[in-house]
Amino acid sequence: MSDIGSRPALLDAAGLGKRYGGIVANDGIDIRLDQGQALGVIGPNGAGKSTLVGLLGGAIAPSEGTIRFEGQDITTWPACERARRGIGRTYQIPRPFLDMTVAENLAVGQFSISPFISAGSAQAERRQILERCGLRDAAEMKAKDLPLLRRKRLELARALALKPKLLLLDEVGAGLIDSEVTELIALIRSLQDGTRAIIIIEHVIRIVKECCADLMVINFGKVLTKGRTADVLASDEVGAVYLGTSHGRAGRPPQAATPAAAPKAPTPTTPLLTLERVSAGYGQARVLHDLSLSAIPGQVVGILGTNGAGKTTLAHVISRALPVTAGKIRFDGDDITDWPAHAVAARGIAHCMEGRRIFASLSVEENLLVAARDVGAADRKRRLERVYGLFPILAERRNAGGTSMSGGQQQALAIGRALMAKPRLVIFDEISLGLAPVMMDRLYEALAALKREGLTMLVVEQDVERALDIADIAHIINKGRITLSGPAATVRNDERLRHLYFGTEE
Amino acid sequence: MANPDVILNALISGVLLGGMLALTALGLSIILGVMRLVNLAHGEFLVAGAYAGLFLLQWTGLDPLAGLALIGLVLASIAYPIHRLLLAPLADKGPEASMMTTFGLSIILQNLFVLLFSADTRAIERGYATVPLEIGPLSVPQIYVIGFAISVTLITAVHLLITRSRFGSDLRASADQPQAAAIIGINVRRVHALTFCLGAACAGIGGTLIGVALSFTPTSGAAYLLTDFAVIVLGGLGNVFGTLVGGLVLGVLQSVGGLALGDGYRDLVALVLFLAVLSLRPQGVLGSRT
Amino acid sequence: MTATLSSPGRPGTTSLDRRAIAGAAAGGLAFGLLMLAPALLSTYFVEIGFKLLLYIVLAEAWNLLAGYGGLVSLGTSSFFGLGAYVTAGLLNQSGMGLPLALGVSALAGMTIALFMSRGLFRLRGLYFTVGTLALAEALRLLVVNVPWFGGASGLFVTVDLPDTPELFRFAAGLLALATAVMTLATGSRFSVLLRAVRDDEDAASQVGVRAFRIKLAAFLAASALVAMAGGLQAAKLGAIEPYGSFGMQWSIDPLAIVIIGGLGMRLGAVIGGAFFVAIGELLADYPELHVAITGVVLILLIRFAPRGLCGLAQALIKRRSAPGATREAGA
Known part of the structure; x- marks a missing residue:
């Protein structure tokens, strides 16, 4: 060369x-x-x-x-x-x-x-x-x-x-x-x-x-x-x-788009999760400003935006891994703004964190079981079987060390772990990050299955197409503020989305 | 030099004392491994255990060996408020703030011991501390054997607790990824509090055993802190059985060192070994994973 | 603290020079006053003053390591004891004068520091702290056990020693030296490198900083200062013994002083030293209580005022002078 x-x-x-x-x-x-x-x-x-x-x-x-x-x-x-x-x-x-x-x-x-x-x-x-x-x-x-x-x-x-x-x-x-x-x-x-x-x-x-x-x-x-x-x-x-599919533009298998297209037409009920004018940040750096959003039961909410826009911060704020500096967070009628993270988890919010965060000194099965808290043995077993049904590879590797598997398998484990708590709302943060397209497809198929079961989800993604395929409604975050919201189909065709991602604006 | 029987006795005593050392070192090790906290008050916890055994005997006549569980509870109930009031609030202020707080605690406790119990050298006097157990040419004080058996039993129990119980998986998860642990519903602060109590209890029970086997003063803690560090460094952090092996090895080396150079060199042997291993292999000899 | 780089847009040099001259003048004046002090003060205050000066020197050295270099040491007593033993030995055996003996002690301190640095600097963060503690304990046990230096009971200095006012002036000179070292180390390009190593050693070496040498330089300077302080203390007592000269308190006290005064703050050692010595005098009859109270103060400050008294004062002044004005970091 x-x-x-x-x-x-x-x-x-x-x-x-x-x-x-x-x-x-x-x-x-x-x-x-x-x-x-x-x-x-x-x-x-x-x-x-x-x-x-x-x-x-x-x-x-x-x-x-x-x-x-x-x-x-x-x-x-x-x-x-x-x-x-x-x-x-x-x-x-x-x-x-x-x-x-x-x-x-x-x-x-x-x-x-x-x-x-x-x-x-x-x-x-x-x-x-x-x-x-x-x-x-x-x-x-x-x-x-x-x-x-x-x-x-x-x-x-x-x-x-x-x-x-x-x-x-x-x-x-x-x-x-x-x-x-x-x-x-x-x-x-x-x-x-x-x-x-x-x-x-x-x-x-x-x-x-x-x-x-x-x-x-x-x-x-x-x-x-x-x-x-x-x-x-x-x-x-x-x-x-x-x-394979770098940014969703080229050669995407078409079947991925179908499940999301089916409109569920949920009767508008009271929201499960509400954020009211939430601000948060790290030290001096304020990342989220006055951000409000809500999710009704059964809804899949896409949170989009470029890296550094504040998506992961938002995810952390909802699961209480990061305190808010202003605003209120409500979940199922409770004000959870000042609750500690473990209490929020017990209340029914699971967070599949960016970067997987698998426990290295726990086996695959222990990683799953540790998330099923305060339930009887029969229930734990049932949940375990469900996760193994969703990702058979985890059943095969159940006794392996949590971090000994490949990236995609670890991501599957992270998703499974989030489900073990039998949550009512799951935040999926950048689950496709750094994975081979084939693996991404597999994970998103699992998400689509969860959606059909009626799970409320917040899908944080950098990959716009993937998120819009599965989401009912979507919010675009830019510099810590929501700059565009609406039904996924509308957002997909909005000029402002293209502005944000293709840089015709500022 | 010395006759073979003396050497053999020294080796056996070393192994037996090393088992007790390992129990105390386990207290330091799990606190360091789970909480990432260098507990500089560890030596004082150990001495507190020895005083607890002493006063339990003096005031109630209860044999310290019978009261070990009680002593563990006493130490845990001292440790709990310390964690709750002093350490938990510093959780997000970096490791040095917590370490310095335990350092402050260490000098407070040490001087409280002097003020309350005088600077005298104490020993918990029991028959089995002086009567030797004789098997052929071997002759070691009974307490060495009893203390060793108790220590190994407790170390095994802690190992089972960590690897088999639900608390154990919570503990390992919190040690690996505290934030992720909290997010899946583990009350990490509670896990830390219990770990701190468990560590203090190990130190205290080990301290009682050592208090019967050897003597102690209010300021003995510093030496045991360092010896226990040497054990951890030899055995590898976060490795329960590594800690046991580290304790045995160090116990033997101390005995041999004391025999060859004079009793004053016992602790020096541990320190020199510690410094050498630490600077050659900071992650310990046996590796660092369970 | 961040005055090492004149900010762009401001004509840096002239104001910097003026500040340097003002600083040097103030320092010179203070030094002059200190040299006169023994003649003016009562014996009691000369005694206290000597102790204070010694503590400030130790604290300056510790602050250099921990506050600016991130090297939290619990091994100050190793070098203090070493200095005491070397000075006493030289005074007894060689007929050397005190100044020369102190100089050799400083060299001895640096030699041991150099020798130990290979092992110690492999240890990062908390492990370094534990390593220095082990070093201090090992040296003490060594001196207790080997028969050469009087063993556990120590030695007396057999030659005539300067009186307390004279030693006070020596201590003032040592403090001047410490101040000069600190000014050089914290106000120069070296300080930029030292703080870079403190913040992230790996990243620093990726931009060419020879972290080992930078840490070593700070360690050598601190060890020399501590060894000379130890030598002065030996001259003051006229005796050395392992439990006193190598005692843990010589590691604890400087640490406590700096945390009380303000870690990484230029005035931390002085303010903390004055506070510490004052408390010590008030509780002179209850030494254990004094140490225990020091522990309490330490814990409280770490929790509520991690930058010590200087940090508290700074925050107060800031709030006074700029009410409501917040210099926030904009996006």
């Missing part, structure tokens, strides 16, 4: 592998990168992409293989020495220095690589980087007061303060709306000055398509294929593994 010149490659990683006990995270990965090159790395979640960043950046020691940078063997170098040598990275989940200002966050890199840089030029550099990353106004804010998306910008800014020769970007585009992706692409392109090499790990295909000449696809820790970006993206193999 790269021309072998007379000079040594900037980066030459050969046979990189990482094993954790029996689990192979990376296996036999070769990367050769010259100055000025940009390489995209894609692959499903759990494919080992972030492990690769860790191996190259020095946070993770490889189990096998060598890494050469500018001709020098850096395989055993710690992260700090690699950074000083010119390898900068970002974290997928931002890790800023929380108690320091944004400007100080940048200064850390500056002062560590050049302790005697003049104050003036350091400041000018910082200002320029912050300007570039759209953080200029936040220079004196504490990093802990930044919302998530701005923290991601800070990740990039902090890496740039190192003036890296090789920049490793780990999912910097995740959660951005289209217009922001456009900005990000422009920013990345401006960083490609002909000498700096960039490795971009992404889910957002547009970014790699527009920024990287070469593309590598990883699956199950191994290189599946690599080559020119256009060729790789066009290959059937890659399409099958990765792009």
Whole structure:
């Protein structure tokens, strides 16, 4: 994929592998990168992409293989020495220095690589980087007061303060709306000055398509294929593994749409769940503003919006994992605003959390049973059988460790666990995140079955089409406020939905 | 150097004392594993157990071994309000705030012991503490054997509680993912409170046994805190039987160290081992999973 | 605390320079007054003053580690005792003067710190704390048990020692040194790196910070200061013994002072030290009660005022000066 010149490659990683006990995270990965090159790395979640960043950046020691940078063997170098040598990275989940200002966050890199840089030029550099990353106004804010998306910008800014020769970007585009992706692409392109090499790990295909000449696809820790970006993206193999249904636009099996279309025409009863002008946030950062919504029994409510819009915060607020700063939450006639989480669960709200949150030291069956609380043995068994009926694989693996299964199986376990409490309302938060399309279909089929049984559900999704397929009504959340609500069909065709997602607005 | 019988006796005593150490260390270990709390007042809980045994005997004439359950209850009922009033409110303030609070607690308790019970060295005097059990060349105080048996029984009971009972799965779930545990309906604060009580009870009962077998002072706690840390580090955190193994190994090493270098070096052996293992393998020798 | 980077848009340098000059002048004046103090104060207050100065030095060192570096140590007594033993030994054996002996003690403290750093810095967070506690206990037991340093009963210093007013001036000098170290360590580029390591060590090394060296620098500085304080205490008592010199209280007290005064606050050590010594004097006849009350105060402050008295004062001043004005973080 790269021309072998007379000079040594900037980066030459050969046979990189990482094993954790029996689990192979990376296996036999070769990367050769010259100055000025940009390489995209894609692959499903759990494919080992972030492990690769860790191996190259020095946070993770490889189990096998060598890494050469500018001709020098850096395989055993710690992260700090690699950074000083010119390898900068970002974290997928931002890790800023929380108690320091944004400007100080940048200064850390500056002062560590050049302790005697003049104050003036350091400041000018910082200002320029912050300007570039759209953080200029936040220079004196504490990093802990930044919302998530701005923290991601800070990740990039902090890496740039190192003036890296090789920049490793780990999912910097995740959660951005289209217009922001456009900005990000422009920013990345401006960083490609002909000498700096960039490795971009992404889910957002547009970014790699527009920024990287070469593309590598990883699956199950191994290189599946690599080559020119256009060729790789066009290959059937890659399409099958990765792009199956990327954003619901292309080649979706049609049967998924049918169950949702059947209108239940429920007679409007009193709502099961009501949120009245709820506000909430983390520390200084307010995420939800004055948000009101309700769900009547048997209804499926879709909560849509881009990453960072406040969807997960909303889910946490309803299950009381996060306190509200203002407003009221009612469930089945009770004001549950100040109830502790476990009491809310006992009252009948289950929350299938983002990221699955499986208990690692419990077996699959224990993970399920632990959620069936205060019921007799017969009832527990009945519920267990129901979950096993819904997901037979869980019955097969019942004695396995909770986290020893694949991502999709763990997600099935998380859904099953939520059902074990025999809840009257379930919040499903991003259950499709990072799963292969086939697995997503299977999970949503299960949800459709639950809907037919009359379960009230709140479906929080980034994947608009999937959510709208199953939802009766939908709310679009943007920057912590509901900006659009209505029956799923109406929302689907609303111009404003397209504005939000395709960036024709602001 | 010493004759083989002495060495054999030292080894056996080490194993037996190590079993008792393991019981006390279990108290520190489950609190650390479930609550992510370094309980720096652990040593004082242990000493409190020893005083409880002493006064139970002095005031009521009840044999401390017969009163072990009562002593466990006493410790748990001291621990419960401590958790409720001092630690639970700090739950979301980071691990250091709680640790420092237990540190404050430790110096309060230590000095209260001095104020209330004087700084004298005490021992719970029972016949079985001094009368040796003799089998062939072996000669160890009866209490060593009794204490070991009780400790291993209790450790097994705690193991069964954690792996087999519903409280056990609540406890493991809360240790893994406290937030997710709360959301599926586990009252994590209650689990933590009970864990803290259980930990204190283990420390207290172990303290009584040690108080009969050896002597103690108001300030003995610090040494046992560190010894118990050494046990955990050797055995691996959150691993009940690892803790037992860690206790036995440490007990033997202490005995051998004391025999070879002099009795004053017993605790030093534990500390040096602790520092060495901690800096070479922070996750412990036996790994860290149950 | 965040004055290390002049904010953009404000002409930073001149105001910074002015502040530095003002600070240096105030420091110089305070130092001058301290040097004169023994001549003006009664014997009792010189005694108290010596104790206070010593405590402030220990607390400054602890604050550097815990407040700025995130290294919560329970091993202050290791270095304190070490300093005491080295100073006493040198005074007795080599005929060295006190200043030189103190200097060598500082070196000895740094040497042990360097030696221990490999192991200790592998431990993160709470485990570091436990590790330092174990180190302190191990050193104490070692000194109790090995016969070389007078064993459990200790040694007397056999040479003539400076009188208390003179030692007070030594302590004032040591405090000046500690203040200089703290000013350098908390107001410089080094402080940016140190706080980055405190906030997230892994992320810091990803931007090139050699976390080990940064922590080591702070650890060395703190250990040197603590060792010299230990040496002064030995000179004051004219004796060393393991239970006193390596006593847990030398680990507890600085921690208590800083938490009372304000963790990571520049004035924390001074305010906390004054409060602590005052309570200590009031309860001088009831040492156990004093320590127990310290524990109570600790628990209360951690719960209700985690930034100590300085933090409380700061919050009060802020509320006074800017009523209603909230500098919220906008989106």
